[in-house]
Amino acid sequence: MIDTATALELVTIHGSTSTIEQEMELENALDYVLAKDVTSEIDMPPFRQSAMDGYALHLNDGVTYSLVEEIKAGDDTNPTLQKGQAARIFTGAPVPNTANAVVMQEKVRVNGEEIILKEPVDQGANIRPQGEQIRAGAIAITKGTTLKGTHIGFLASLGVTKVSVCTKPSISIVVTGNELVDSGEKLAYGQIYQSNGYMLTAVLKELGYANTSVVTIKDNFQHTKTVLKSSLASHDIVLVTGGISVGDYDFVGKAFAEIGVKEIFYKVKQKPGKPLYYGKKGDTSIFGLPGNPAAALSCFYVYVYPLLKKWEGAEQVSLPRISLPLLADYTVKGTRAQFLKARIQGAGVTILGGQSSAMVKAFGDANALVYLPQNSAEIKKGQMVEAILLPFK
Amino acid sequence: MIDTATALELVTIHGSTSTIEQEMELENALDYVLAKDVTSEIDMPPFRQSAMDGYALHLNDGVTYSLVEEIKAGDDTNPTLQKGQAARIFTGAPVPNTANAVVMQEKVRVNGEEIILKEPVDQGANIRPQGEQIRAGAIAITKGTTLKGTHIGFLASLGVTKVSVCTKPSISIVVTGNELVDSGEKLAYGQIYQSNGYMLTAVLKELGYANTSVVTIKDNFQHTKTVLKSSLASHDIVLVTGGISVGDYDFVGKAFAEIGVKEIFYKVKQKPGKPLYYGKKGDTSIFGLPGNPAAALSCFYVYVYPLLKKWEGAEQVSLPRISLPLLADYTVKGTRAQFLKARIQGAGVTILGGQSSAMVKAFGDANALVYLPQNSAEIKKGQMVEAILLPFK
Structure with a gap:
């Protein structure tokens, strides 16, 4: 089983980058990644x-x-x-x-x-002085920058009206599980509501990825194979939730193998998300995410986020990490590396309650994931830990 | 002149809250603030x-x-x-x-x-255990929560299909200045491109506020009065940039007074953004922001962001603040409190170059504003400073 750093490295090495550029009006280019450097045509300020x-x-x-x-x-x-x-x-x-x-x-x-x-x-x-901020001919913003509102403002001040950006990936979300029913229906004994499709669609939308579709499939080998094959053929990235463990009714891994997906890794020494799968078929990347929503979401921010950014040609692919003191003692169960829902505020970071893989509630209060390496055992209040900042508005 | 804490308090006290709720499909409710507690109708998990x-x-x-x-x-x-x-x-x-x-x-x-x-x-x-995550009848997410993708996922898992949310504000952006020309045109001597309108529209869109419009006006008292009067009458929030200093051709303050805007404060002991104006007319809040883009944007994140959140009835209105060690010495010019573009990463926070009010470029690299209180003088490497986290994707 590989460790988290190796897994992340493999994703950033193997993830494909879009080869298609498009020219876009500056005001529509928010959240897109620049495909070319933008050069200023004027001195700014243009006069003293x-x-x-x-x-x-x-x-x-x-x-x-x-x-x-x-x-x-x-x-x-x-x-x-x-x-x-x-x-x-x-x-x-x-x-x-x-x-x-x-x-x-x-x-x-x-x-x-x-x-x-x-x-x-x-x-x-x-x-x-004339040209104090930038000189005509100088690079204003480099290729690979994800355009924020502040960039739009800066480019507008230089009179830029159009930019070349990379296209965004088309993303298929495949949710597996016999136990899942759609919201609006009544739950029978043994059933739960499908939520991974709604959740992944929403977090992708938050990040500016709107080209997504969701399909729900039952734990049936033939059906799994057919749906995955079609998803792979028509999307740049496929995110599958559930069905990737070794249970007798987990068909996702077997289906990947049969339809010619090349496994890059399967299983990472981490909690949550041990049975994480990453593979490629042609330029399409495939993630087998855990079925438990909170585990799927942790894997999303740590591994899928960099894949999305790489696809767009972004310079910076991973979420920012920062060292902060822990505000209360924390005891780790087991030896695997941990990604823990946490809140950073004031003097440091607090690991939240409700860390179970099945519980997504704590993510609502979280603005960071605390990363604890293997064999962390007992972490004392005041000890420095690594926090991964989560995107927020 | 008031200090930054008083200014922020006055904004959060005087800012109005929307009185209109709307029922919305869960999947469209991303970025909206809950107008009512959402109660779970099921135990989750619904069975052992x-x-x-x-x-x-x-x-x-x-x-x-x-x-x-x-x-x-x-x-x-x-x-x-x-x-x-x-x-x-x-x-x-x-x-x-x-x-x-x-x-x-x-x-x-x-x-x-x-x-x-x-x-x-x-x-x-x-x-x-049945109901380990939540019991039927218990509150899943409280009123005042801004719905993130993770919340959408959690509510979907409870079978929730609709939520009551507060409406978002309609926002008028009024950009003043004789020197401004629209992008696409050729600059004459003495002119610069209008960028505040593009920038504020884009940062508002990033935060989920799409109901915005921009109007550009010249430094003419009658015109300023007419446009502001009409903007005030038809919007919940009006953001004016420029024209608020005491120059002979700064007409915004005078226009506010004549059309019956009640001044809550004018001028804050801070850099950038000293001549910041905040006023009310009925339920409409009006900000007079600096004309310099970087100064306008600092004021936006510190003061306008909380106003937007308050309007939506959000529980948490200000951006999160955190204590971090400074990674390099920094010398403050002058005695005013400072909001400095900064990057947090790894072991602490770095104050970026290009802090001038006119330069918005540094904002592109920033993920935080470092707040230094009045009379900070010399700050040494390793000293703890307060960093305001900026929203990001």
């Missing part, structure tokens, strides 16, 4: 810009300047100031070529057509 | 459930059991086991009422119609 409401000065040795002009934001004037002359200027307005400082309005006394400095002004003060 | 592939036992004093039944997940059988009898059972299957333990298949030896235990089995082992 006043950072303050005040006075642009052509510095002389004295403290008195004669006021000869007014320049508002948006004005296209570039008056020539002689030494000792000043122009009233406002934030964002272009500083005349002949001015070499801007003094804040609070730091002068105005006397008719003259202003008198209350204190010395440094050369270059309160002027944003 | 096997947590393992193995054998359900009616325990006796010996190690040998006779195998009399087989129960798969989804079966509705509930056979009577006598003391010393066992049933083959699979993960998720109902454990017979007469069984009092499940033994893992790895821990028995099978001998024809008999199984022999390799080690003692505890009473209740590997049985998930």
Whole structure:
């Protein structure tokens, strides 16, 4: 059985990357990964810009300047100031070529057509140099960046209207289990409601992946094989839940083998999610996730998330990890590495109650997964642990 | 001038909460805030459930059991086991009422119609009690919870198909400045591209707020008044960028006063975003944000985010804050409290370069804002600082 680091490495090595790019209006490109560097066509700021409401000065040795002009934001004037002359200027307005400082309005006394400095002004003060933020021809955002709202804002400020992005994967979610019934129906003895399909669809949607479909199948070998074959043929990523253990009615692994899926790994020394399966057929990646919702979700954030990002060509594929002190003692049962639902807030991280693989409730309160390596045994309050940050709004 | 804590408190006190609820299909309710507690109509699990592939036992004093039944997940059988009898059972299957333990298949030896235990089995082992996760009639998720994908999964497992949620606010973004031109046009001297509208629309969309519109206005008092009046009349929240300083061509503050907006505060002892304005007219909240994009965005995450959450009736309105060691020395200029773009990763937090109010680029690399209180002066590597986590995917 492999360890968690090896499993993660295998996913990031074997996961395919989309070969299709598309050009997109900037405002629709949120959550997409850049397929090409974006180069700025302008200097930003495009001109020497006043950072303050005040006075642009052509510095002389004295403290008195004669006021000869007014320049508002948006004005296209570039008056020539002689030494000792000043122009009233406002934030964002272009500083005349002949001015070499801007003094804040609070730091002068105005006397008719003259202003008198209350204190010395440094050369270059309160002027944003042309191209301070970026120069024309320089790379604004590199290929492989997942576009956030802040990136959209930055690119808009450079006048960018279109970007090249990678397509997102089409994802098939296959939920297995004779015991599952659809919501809205009445439960008979022995049945539970199907929830993995709803859950995975929703967490994928949260991350910006809307191209998903769900199919539910019974524990029947022939049916499993047929459905998986068709899912594999028409999707970039297939996520199967359940049916991957060694029980007599677990048909997923056998079906993978028969339809020619190449196993990359099966079983990881971890809790939850020991019987995790990862395989490939052509460019399609296949995960066999646990049937228990909480276990499926832990595996999703640790292993499927990087696969999705890799598919999109993202530079950064895994969720950020950070060291934090544990806020209460925690005793690990067993020797496997653990991914534990946790809440980081204030002075550190708290491992939540309800860690059972079947219980997804604790995930609602979690904003992190605490990773404890193999043989962690007893962890004391104050000890540093590794927390994987979970996406949130 | 008030401090940052007072400003945040005033926003959360004065922000209105939506009075309109709507019933929604569970699968469409992602990112909405629950308007009512959701109560479970079932026990979960609904029956005593096997947590393992193995054998359900009616325990006796010996190690040998006779195998009399087989129960798969989804079966509705509930056979009577006598003391010393066992049933083959699979993960998720109902454990017979007469069984009092499940033994893992790895821990028995099978001998024809008999199984022999390799080690003692505890009473209740590997049985998930009925209602272990939640009891019928108990609250599954409380009013005020923002529904994440994990919540959708949990509610689906309880058979919930519809939920009552609060409506989301309609948001008007008003961008001011004579210097702004639309992307696609050519910049004249003194002009820059309008980016705040694109940026705020995108960060709102990232957070699940799609009901937004942008209007751009020139620095003209009459026009400013007319547009703000109409924005206020038809939206729940109005975000204005720029025009709020005391420059001769800053008309936003004067317009607010003339159209009857009640000022809650103006100016906060902080950097960036000193001239931040917050006011109310009826139930509509109005923010006067800085014109500089990075300053506007800092104020957005610190003050507007809680306002949006309050409007939706969310229990938790502010972004999570956490104490972390600084990974490099940092010197603060000036005495105001600071919100600094930062990246948390590994052993702590790094304050990024490019903190200028005009530069939004650093926000692309940031996953947190470091908050430094007034008069922080010099912060040394290793010193604990407060980091506000930014939403991410």
